[in-house]
Amino acid sequence: MAKRIPTRLYLSEDEIPRNWYNLRADMKDKPDPILHPGTLQPATAADLEAVFCKESVKQELDETTRLIPIPEGLREFYQAYRPAPLIRAYFLEKALGTPAEIYYKHEGTNTSGSHKLNSAAAQTYYAKEEGLTSLTTETGAGQWGSAMAMACAYYDIKLTVYMVKVSSEQKPYRKALIETYGAELIPSPSNTTEAGRGILARNPNTGGSLGCAISEAVETAIKTDKCRYVLGSVMNHVLLHQSIIGQEAKAALDKYGIKPDIIIGCAGGGSNLGGLIAPFMADKINGKSDTRFIAVEPASCPSFTRGRYAYDFGDTAKTTPLLRMCTLGNGFIPSSNHAGGLRYHGMNPILSKLYQDGYLEARSQVQTDVFDAAVQFAKIEGILPAPESSHAIKAAIDEALECKRTGEKKVILFGLTGTGYFDMTAYMSYNAKTMTDSIPTDEDLAKGFASLPDIPQNK
Amino acid sequence: MAKRIPTRLYLSEDEIPRNWYNLRADMKDKPDPILHPGTLQPATAADLEAVFCKESVKQELDETTRLIPIPEGLREFYQAYRPAPLIRAYFLEKALGTPAEIYYKHEGTNTSGSHKLNSAAAQTYYAKEEGLTSLTTETGAGQWGSAMAMACAYYDIKLTVYMVKVSSEQKPYRKALIETYGAELIPSPSNTTEAGRGILARNPNTGGSLGCAISEAVETAIKTDKCRYVLGSVMNHVLLHQSIIGQEAKAALDKYGIKPDIIIGCAGGGSNLGGLIAPFMADKINGKSDTRFIAVEPASCPSFTRGRYAYDFGDTAKTTPLLRMCTLGNGFIPSSNHAGGLRYHGMNPILSKLYQDGYLEARSQVQTDVFDAAVQFAKIEGILPAPESSHAIKAAIDEALECKRTGEKKVILFGLTGTGYFDMTAYMSYNAKTMTDSIPTDEDLAKGFASLPDIPQNK
CATH class of the missing domain: 3.40.50.1100 (Rossmann fold)
Structure with missing residues (x-):
């Protein structure tokens, strides 16, 4: 029996x-390439490295290596x-x-x-290995922000989380969790970025959006020394x-x-x-x-x-x-x-x-x-x-x-x-x-x- | 190595x-007996069974059986x-x-x-076996109420939880969790019991207390057919x-x-x-x-x-x-x-x-x-x-x-x-x-x- x-x-x-399993290696027809929004040509590693960690970019563009070591x-x-x-x-x-x-x-x-911690830990680990000292990200529902806060507490990386303003108000406990793990949480739109200030000037009472929070997080990452932007899905x-x-x-x-x-x-x-x-x-x-x-x-x-x-x-x-x-x-x-x-x-x-x-x-x-x-x-x-x-x-x-x-x-x-x-x-x-x-x-x-x-x- | x-x-x-481990069996000097509050004599099983499930009472009074089967x-x-x-x-x-x-x-x-579910499940199981159809309890911080709600949902027993009023207001999510599992939650003191009405008459604005919630839960258990009271600690x-x-x-x-x-x-x-x-x-x-x-x-x-x-x-x-x-x-x-x-x-x-x-x-x-x-x-x-x-x-x-x-x-x-x-x-x-x-x-x-x-x- x-x-x-x-x-x-x-x-x-x-x-x-x-190992992680890179499904693209098995696909006969691959996904279409990422395009640079200015040139409309396939984005290069250098394009993406202005915003993302080097290892994340390498993985983003790798269509052939089936098993990538953890x-x-x-x-x-x-x-x-x-x-x-x-x-x-x-x-x-x-x-x-x-x-x-x-x-x-x-x-x-x-x-x-949630499962978000799997990638939060990976991206934070690579940031540490690359010699970065801080990261930025956005969070809406809050799972990703919580996961990043945990990973950054463990790897001793400074983290700034732009949390959609209405979400930070509706989910005070998510906000508290993120702050308990030592991250700086900024309700978005905020006055800390040009993108945020622009949105606030046009619409002072906005509750924010994920799109806006992304713009703020990316801007801060680009403008800060030894800092990159991380995100928790889609890519x-x-x-x-x-x-x-x-x-x-x-x-x-x-x-x-x-x-x-x-x-x-x-x-x-x-x-x-x-x-x-x-x-x-x-x-x-x-x-x-x-x-x-x-x-x-x-x-x-x-x-x-x-x-x-x-x-x-x-x-x-x-x-x-x-x-x-x-x-x-x-x-x-x-x-x-x-x-x-x-x-x-x-x-x-x-x-x-x-x-x-x-x-x-x-x-x-x-x-x-x-x-x-x-x-x-x-x-x-x-x-x-x-x-x-x-x-x-x-x-x-x-x-x-x-x-x-x-x-x-x-x-x-x-x-x-x-x-x-x-x-x-x-x-x-x-x-x-x-x-x-x-x-x-x-x-x-x-x-x-x-x-x-x-x-x-x-x- | x-x-x-x-x-x-x-x-x-x-x-x-x-088996559960009944530590009293190993104690050379046993704890002093529970006393009936009226007679000041050791409480009998019959005394306690007016309030508690039979099996709980049996276990409460058993000082000698080392291993009690689960x-x-x-x-x-x-x-x-x-x-x-x-x-x-x-x-x-x-x-x-x-x-x-x-x-x-x-x-x-x-x-x-929390660990509260271990005893909540046990007490609810025994209530079901005894042929009871409902249970009452109190909860302060909310862990015990949540655990009882889960156990009663599983064993299909009606549950009434008297939750300390101030706690039900300060912990709306605990309240929501208990209600999601189908229990009736009553902020205590309430108008559903004599004990509650008495306290409210004396002090209409009270936020309640665990002692008061216990009194309400016990009263309801005693007055309801096929119903007993359960509690989550001390005994x-x-x-x-x-x-x-x-x-x-x-x-x-x-x-x-x-x-x-x-x-x-x-x-x-x-x-x-x-x-x-x-x-x-x-x-x-x-x-x-x-x-x-x-x-x-x-x-x-x-x-x-x-x-x-x-x-x-x-x-x-x-x-x-x-x-x-x-x-x-x-x-x-x-x-x-x-x-x-x-x-x-x-x-x-x-x-x-x-x-x-x-x-x-x-x-x-x-x-x-x-x-x-x-x-x-x-x-x-x-x-x-x-x-x-x-x-x-x-x-x-x-x-x-x-x-x-x-x-x-x-x-x-x-x-x-x-x-x-x-x-x-x-x-x-x-x-x-x-x-x-x-x-x-x-x-x-x-x-x-x-x-x-x-x-x-x-x-």
Whole structure:
């Protein structure tokens, strides 16, 4: 008789992956190159190094090295919270009465509460190695800011976090967490940058935006000695760091000979989804598996399911390099949604390309359905999930119920990106039944698309 | 060469303990009996069963059965979050430069955020088995209320939580968590009980107290069909359930042949400390070890270090059975302190007796020193600790630094009872440098002692 699969499929710390998985190496058709916004030519390493750490740039541009070593000094940091548990959802399976096997990779066991720490630690480690003394970044929902604050406390790097002003006011505890770890937190827009001062002059009462916070963080990084800018999603080097999620999940499943039929992740900028699927997708591209991959995005910000595949800016100020991606347009204004980490107009270029080429499915979910699933999961599995992660939970439950209908014993794996302890206002809104679903109209989308750059590559 | 001890000393889920450890079986001198407050005679099972579940009462009065089986149906629930990790604090050891080995048992990995879930699950399981359909309890800081809400959601038992009114206002997210898990939360004092109405009539603007919330929860339990009252600390059956902490810690350490020289826990009502030390203390009593045991309490509520060993009530309304314990008097008003879980006038009778008999040491710490240690730990080990747990961290760091001074390579084990994600106002106060230390004067203590019952047993 086969050995019972445990609730937690642990790896030992010796099994923390030694390499990140660079999915681009397996892709027959690569994502289109990043373009310099001035010349519209492919961006060079030198272009990008004005803003980013050298190693991040090298990884960003590397399309061919399949396995990129994780430095030993970084693996030491990872030992503080990794390997992250892969959990068999026995309780959920039983409650649903499904023949499916459900697994989830739980990335919320660290204090930052999400998978973001994986890339925060990597980028901070490289900054330290490069001899930098400070970093800047922005944060919206706050997960990335918390993760960076933790990493910088450990590696003794000064950190300035531009936090979207309205978010810093609505999430005082996220702000407190970031400050407890010693980072300087500046509500954005601020008077500390030209970009901030300009926005404040035009609109003194603005609550800020992620695009504005990015502009402030980039400006400060460029103007400060031994300082660079880091960001927590969308770009390829961030996906690369997050492939530690997929590497661990695959190693743990392989121990028990388990092959997932369906892999599900929520998708905002795409880093968690891309990281989770990386080694599994490689098998699919290489014809070794026919696993289905499902991206789940909020109906309020549907870059896969209703976006365009086009070159676009990363920020609303239109200052970043251009990425070809599934996008709603940098000027798109997402409706209010508690899954702050998924409210971004664009999607990572690798995932966008895979979606275009039919390797990746996508669906969108409205907020109230997502929270129904979140609360169901919390009561049954005992973990209060982040609003972002709950998008994946919703799809996993739906797929498991479909198995119940058909009698198929499929293996479902999803990414539980984080916990919801700092998202209680969302749960309060759900409990009070004041939560709403807002789906952009075609007119809303048209306004977003009108902001796409008018360049030959977009014709 | 000895195998390197991993950062996390995992047990498999097959190794979830099959028994609780009833420390009283090893004590040569037992704690004094619980007294009926009317007759001043030892309370009988029938006396206690009017309020508590039958199995809890049986365990409360059992002084001789060393190993009490954990039911299989409960062990299944424990699989959702146990075994809890035992962590080698390599990062902290390195940062302190100490030759000591430091370990901590991390009980904060579940959503309720603390060890409280261990007893909440047990008491709810027994209530279900007994055929009860609802339970009542009180909560101050909120950990216990959260844990009970989770357990009752799982076992499908209706739960009413009387939450100290001022606490429900100051901790809206704790309230939201409890409500998300489906419990009815009533700020106390309320109009739902005679006790509450009486207090409100006398003092309409009161923010409530734990003593008042207990009175309301007990009254509702007694007046409701198939309903009993549960509580989360102080009593012996709660300590018994928490012995799962010590049982797991000992099993994990035994695998590597590690014998702790010093075991440290924070102490409010005593359940976590008593649970952590249970099997280790048995060895000390039986002459098999000379481990030191250290209880750490807040200087604002020093029941061990400045209290009296006397019979006292558990609540301020003087309605509960009388326990002989280290107490500041039921009328003692603890100074403001962010470690809400440690603000209780009395201490579990088993621990009180062990302290009297010299088996257990105790020390008190002021709040700002505790938070210095908390933030140091958070930055180094990556886990933001609960204010309560940070009392143990402070003592562990002090003992490790003493080892550095003497060059001794001692093994220190402490209980990390929980995480601080719902205690960010405390960290905000610390970050803003507005946190104060308030130590009761001798006059404050005299007022508390004046509330001790004037009975022959206290002469």
